[in-house]
Amino acid sequence: MSKTPLILLLFLFSLLSSTTAEIKTLTIKSDSRPMILFEKFGFTHTGHVAISVSSVSVSASINAPNPDPSRLGFFLLSEESLLQVLLEIQQNPHFCVLDSHYIQHLFTFSDLSPPPLSRFNRSYPVSSPNEYSLFFSNCAPETRVSMNVRTEIYNLDRDGPRDYLSAGLTQLPSLYAFFSILYLGFVGYWIYVCYTNKRSVHRIHLLMAGLLLFKALNLICAAEDKHYVKVSGTPHGWDVLFYIFQFIRVVLLFTVIVLIGTGWSFLKPFLQEREKKVLMIVIPLQVLANIASVVIGETGPFIKDWVTWNQVFLLVDIICCCAIIFPIVWSIRSLRETSKTDGKTASLAFYLVIFYMFRPVEKNEYFVLDEEDEEAAEVALRDEEFEL
Numbered sequence: 001m002s003k004t005p006l007i008l009l010l011f012l013f014s015l016l017s018s019t020t021a022e023i024k025t026l027t028i029k030s031d032s033r034p035m036i037l038f039e040k041f042g043f044t045h046t047g048h049v050a051i052s053v054s055s056v057s058v059s060a061s062i063n064a065p066n067p068d069p070s071r072l073g074f075f076l077l078s079e080e081s082l083l084q085v086l087l088e089i090q091q092n093p094h095f096c097v098l099d100s101h102y103i104q105h106l107f108t109f110s111d112l113s114p115p116p117l118s119r120f121n122r123s124y125p126v127s128s129p130n131e132y133s134l135f136f137s138n139c140a141p142e143t144r145v146s147m148n149v150r151t152e153i154y155n156l157d158r159d160g161p162r163d164y165l166s167a168g169l170t171q172l173p174s175l176y177a178f179f180s181i182l183y184l185g186f187v188g189y190w191i192y193v194c195y196t197n198k199r200s201v202h203r204i205h206l207l208m209a210g211l212l213l214f215k216a217l218n219l220i221c222a223a224e225d226k227h228y229v230k231v232s233g234t235p236h237g238w239d240v241l242f243y244i245f246q247f248i249r250v251v252l253l254f255t256v257i258v259l260i261g262t263g264w265s266f267l268k269p270f271l272q273e274r275e276k277k278v279l280m281i282v283i284p285l286q287v288l289a290n291i292a293s294v295v296i297g298e299t300g301p302f303i304k305d306w307v308t309w310n311q312v313f314l315l316v317d318i319i320c321c322c323a324i325i326f327p328i329v330w331s332i333r334s335l336r337e338t339s340k341t342d343g344k345t346a347s348l349a350f351y352l353v354i355f356y357m358f359r360p361v362e363k364n365e366y367f368v369l370d371e372e373d374e375e376a377a378e379v380a381l382r383d384e385e386f387e388l
Contacts, residue, residue: 022164023152023233030059030144035097036136037301039153042167046156047126049076049134051106056118056147058109058140067140073098073108076132096139104132123152129167152233164233165226173230176223182348183216186355193359200360204259208355211252215351218245239298247290254282254320260358282323289316 028036041047051074060067077085081102088102089095097103104126112120126132134153138145154162163170190209194201221242228236235242258278292313299306 022229022235023150025148025150027148029146031146031304032138032142032144033304034138036138038134038136038149038151040131040133040166041153042131042169043126043129044155044167045127045129047129048123048152048154048156048162049106049126050121050123050152051134052119052121052150053112054117054119054148056109056112056120056145059144059146060140061142063142067143069109069112071096071098071108071139072137072143072145074106074134074136076104076106076126077102077135078104078128078130078132080130082133097135097137098139131166154233161231162233163230165230169226170230173223173227176219176226179348180216180219180223183212183219183351186351187212187216190355197360202360204256204358205360207252207256207259208358211249211256212351212355214245214249214252218242218249221245243290243294243297246293247286250290251283251286254286255279258282260354278323282320285316285320285323289313289320292316 024038058067058069058072075098084102085097085100088100089097098105098108106124107120107122112118134151136145136149154164155167157163165172187209190205190212194205194209221238225235225238225242228234228238289312292309295309296306296313301307
């Protein structure tokens with residue numbers, strides 16, 4: 001087996017962040033990959049890994065009809081040991097990771113029950129706190145593996161309950177809940193500002209209110225999702241609501257940024273054809289980005305195309321961020337300063353700044369055209385066609 005693909009695989013896996021180790025059941029079919037990453041998890045001194053494999057079968061080629069079952073197995077690899085393993089592979093092109101002294105062995109296929117059952121089920125304690133990756137390695141040349149795998153990774157709290165969130169992420173439910181309350185308060189304040197400034201309210205302000213509302217709902221679902229994963233290992237359906245509200249929120253975010261950049265509703269009640277085209281490009285791309293987000297979040301690096309979906313998500317995000325710059329560049333000079341803000345940064349500070357700048361008040365400096373800009377706008381209206 002060539003060492004180059006294996007080194008690249010380990011390097012890519014090292015760039016991944018810790019995940020929420022939900023209880024996962026998955027199926028591997030005719031997979032010839034030398035390394036498969038299942039989870040990356042931060043353990044405390046009370047960590048545990050429970051693995052159950054069943055319906056295991058290994059198909060070999062004519063050149064290697066009887067693969068050695070000890071050359072296929074599961075192991076844990078810490079972040080500190082990753083470099084040492086990479087050096088071992090680089091020094092010996094035929095090196096098998098299962099022979100490394102820097103990994104924590106779990107079991108190999110030689111430990112499976114005899115065919116036709118071919119199964120194994122065991123829980124392993126992890127007493128050394130660290131961030132570990134759970135791998136399956138196939139060092140048998142020209143073989144394909146099929147199996148059903150169930151993983152359960154967790155830390156034990158002081159009083160006994162299992163915590164399925166990685167060490168360092170255990171406070172995520174509380175954090176999401178806290179920010180959801182802040183955004184709900186933000187929604188209430190924004191409604192109050194709009195109500196007390198009725199004459200200055202434009203349609204864009206209603207869209208901004210909707211954006212805040214869906215941001216708050218998205219955070220509430222995220223808090224519930226992480227809470228149930230933390231205590232039970234499964235999201236209990238909250239992940240579905242999370243992705244729904246995330247999709248609506250992201251589409252609204254890009255739409256609001258584009259419409260603010262073009263001056264829609266407060267400077268003109270219509271959009272130019274080119275501005276409509278931007279929305280027609282950004283919204284379908286966000287649909288694709290959210291599909292990629294669901295695939296990334298609900299599967300994991302164990303699927304063959306997981307890296308590809310990550311690349312698709314990154315590429316689409318970059319395209320969308322570039323696309324929303326054009327309407328802002330086309331807009332008036334008073335809006336050009338806002339184009340320096342990253343349109344994808346969905347942080348509370350970003351929302352506070354944008355909503356403060358474009359709040360519904362009389363004589364808002366961002367809603368007013370000076371004489372030079374007004375003359376330029378009149379020329380543009382005469383030279384280009386607009387649709388009401």
